[in-house]
Amino acid sequence: MFEEASEVFDNMFKSSFPLTFIVFIPAVLILVSPLPAEAAHEFTVYRMQQYDLQGQPYGTRNAILNTEARTVEAEVLSRRCVIMRLADFSYDKYQKALRQSAGAVVITLPKNMSAMPQDIVQQFMELEPEMLATETIVPVYFAMEDDELLSIYTQTLTSSSSQGSLSAAEVLLHTATANGFQMVTSGAQSKAVNDWAITSLEGRLAGVGGEDLPTIVIVSHYDSFGVAPWLSYGADSNGSGRTHAGYNLLFFVSGGGKFNYQGTKRWLEENLDHTDSSLLQDNVAFVLCLDTLGNGDSMHLHVSKPPKEGTPQYSLLKELETVVNSQYPEVKFSMVHKKINLADDMLAWEHERFGIRRLPAFTLSHLASHRLAERSSIMDSRPHVDVNKLSRNTKVVAEALARVIYNLTEKGAPGDLQIFTEQMQVQEEQLSAVVDWLTAQPRAAQLLDKDSSVVSTLEYHLGRYLKDVKRHYVKADKRDPEFVFYDQLKQTMNAYRVKPAIFDLLLAVCIAAYLGVMYLAILNFGVLYSVVRRITQPKAKVYFSVAV
Template sequence: MFEEASEVFDNMFKSSFPLTFIVFIPAVLILVSPLPAEAAHEFTVYRMQQYDLQGQPYGTRNAILNTEARTVEAEVLSRRCVIMRLADFSYDKYQKALRQSAGAVVIILPKNMSAMPQDIVQQFMELEPEMLATETIIPVYFAMEDDELLSIYTQTLTSSSSQVLLHTATANGFQMVTSGAQSKAISDWAITSLEGRLAGVGGEDLPTIVVVAHYDSFGVAPWLSYGADSNGSGVSMLLELARLFSKLYTYKRTHAGFNLLFFLSGGGKFNYQGTKRWLEDNLDHTDSSLLQDNVAFVLCLDTLGNGDSLHLHVSKPPKEGSPQYYLLKELETVVSSQYPEVKFSMIHKKINLADDMLAWEHERFGIRRLPAFTLSHLPSHRLAQRSSIMDVRPHVDVKKLSRNTKVVAEALARVIYNLTEKGAPGDLQIFTEQMQVQEEHLSAVVDWLTAQPRAAQLVDKDSSVVSTLEYHLAHYLKDVKRHYVKADKRDPEFVFYDQLKQTMNAYRVKPAIFDLLLAVCIAAYLGMMYLAIQVKEIGWLLR
């Protein structure tokens, strides 16, 4: 059979050479032409933030991608998906993609972000607010590094930087396509906050101390925002304080004449929306509230899981003889006598109502004329680690968090039991032995909080985060309640959008220049065949 076929082909070549090529070569091209493209790789991408706050849009406005991949080294980026690695990322390169009207940007993150060099981590944390500061039309995605994705990046980098036409035409390209629809606003989203209390003893008109921490996280991409130090450390400390003082309030001898109110606020990273609504509900829409009576002070806990310094941020310096002044002095006493390695200071900053965002959570209370301050190891609210996807579990030093918790617990106890006026020495420790701060408990809470992203757009009222926090509060406190805040439909304070986590496919394709080159080759071939036929016909006529 094969011998007969070979004889047929041999006769075709000998008898009609040009005609044979006209029929045979196209048949070969059809047979060896590439099969329809198959997905080279499927991976999860996390879209950059998209939200509106006080009517101002932030983040990316698009969630659909279907375009060819390029690296930022390519000359032309228009309508291309620009892929870059975090190690090579810079704001100038990012702006280059935006200026050239790229179709999208995909930033590849390492599997272990905590292992990245600190200079790269710090640089990216400082760039995150700039990326979110303005509205971006094109979709911006983040993807976790794996072998196949790195291979796609390497091949794209080679084809993007190649100056050889033949290599550019024959190199493998990738068509990046996302699944899912265009992003749209989420209606009726409820931000949930939690409160619980320990009632004091000795009368009805007792002073109230409020301890506050916001539990949501924030970063350039919601699904990558774990908020370990800001504010997983603050939530962990609040729960530990609730546990310690619930034990003290169990016994008649140590049941103090102060009401303790614990509040876990939602929407903290969105200008403290949960706190704002909670204050409105308690001060404007009810006749009986602990906040309407005698508030000694409000202590907000924010970013306390590292460092060897503690800063008490205030909007107004406390007056001498006031409860907040006593707390300031007790903090100084405990730090100087028990933890001399810690540097403690008070930082005064007035509330700037002209800013779109409040600096610290205590300013929400200060606007309503409640004495409040925020305790943090950060000297400024502008530091990048408060709102970064780089704020991961290794950023919390549990030993330092435990030490800071002990400082706050001891200072609060000295105020509640008036120990200084009773002549108690500064090195007197209340929380020892059976009552000591449990480092294991703090570590377990931080581990759990950082096991899932807690961006406000991802934590609804049915979330396991809310239900678990509610369970822990109910274990130590009384009258645990939920508070919800929904955006006003006519003039919403905040608007969240969906499509924050998508699947992206990278399809292996040839670049557009390959089609052009193939067309030129086919045209040249047909021209040569036409000339060959004409020459042969002329030869027949001359015979």
């Protein structure tokens, strides 16, 4: 192809000069333009949370992006897509983009999150609640880094950083000649999802004596939460919160846990307000909520009201202390007392939902405070869970519950008596497989409908060990919705290599000048031809005769 083109150009050069000049320049511009494959890059982006809770909007309110890329180092960010890497992210830089009315913010995350320095990970986890605290009009996206995206960031960073150190003329020239990237999303504007159902699961094990026995309720929520729903895997929160006798055991796996425990709230209303027969109405010994138990060497029993001596709640507290002190001395166990603050928009722990309805309840977690960032972060991925510690904590809960259910302390059983041994011991391989499965897909409440494989699989496994397994659905009230979810949480973004607008202006001026010259050349073709011929015509040879 190139050989044929060279022959055409050679013939053109041998012909008249104006024709060569007219055709050659556009041909060169076409040949030197980048190939389509080199001029665009397509990648997946995950939008920040967008939801309403109790009428209060949270997260980003926009999903459309079509603007030129810049990094935060650029002086002007207005109506630009600001690209930030997680390694360089800070709240001040993020706020700078918002204050300057940036067109969008794209935060790139490394594929191997566990390789990131822990101080950077911890810093970002602490900033996530701040990012979600109030709504923002600016669309905010997250993307996983690849070679092409890193190249786009590097080129954009070079362009953004150089502008501040150049003179006005240099900036103008650089702007006209540099390459840029136009970031465009393929989706539409986000809208509210109507009739979304949050699903919870219930199952029970009856003790000897049936309905007349007191009931112990074991509760754990299965959904996860983070600044971006599609990146919320919830390895430790709450992928690690999942064991006949003189008590009935009632198990409840709640949905909407990260949205003020909407599944638990509706379940309590159904059992306490809208039915005459329920295990929750008769004699509840206590409610034990499990949350974030996959790491750490400490266990905290969070209570809204300290248990009184002689109550089943107090017995569980003492049995937990006994098991930890006698069998796992490396674990630090403590009780954390925090009153329920009804003025807060969000409850601190799930047991507070039961405490509001005057049911004795507490939450067991390795976290000392509900405000710690590990509970609601996209950084809570599979490497964040230590299966050995999760197995140990599972055994602590099982041993303590068994000692309460069978009243082993009053029967004289020693504190170091281990019930779950041999065939009944915790299977770490099976536990690891469960955690792997739970963290293989994001479990944000906006992504888990009633047909979700997560819900169906949890229901199947509960049905293998429990009786009367049933589903409970929660839909927001149409007139005064407690929660509203939005779509467009995952989109495809394209980065197109483009020239800036000033380049288009400069190119238009050059084309106009070029056409003007061609127009004048055609009008005065005779004069131009005479001049060209006079220049190109060979000089006549002059002969002198010499007389001899």
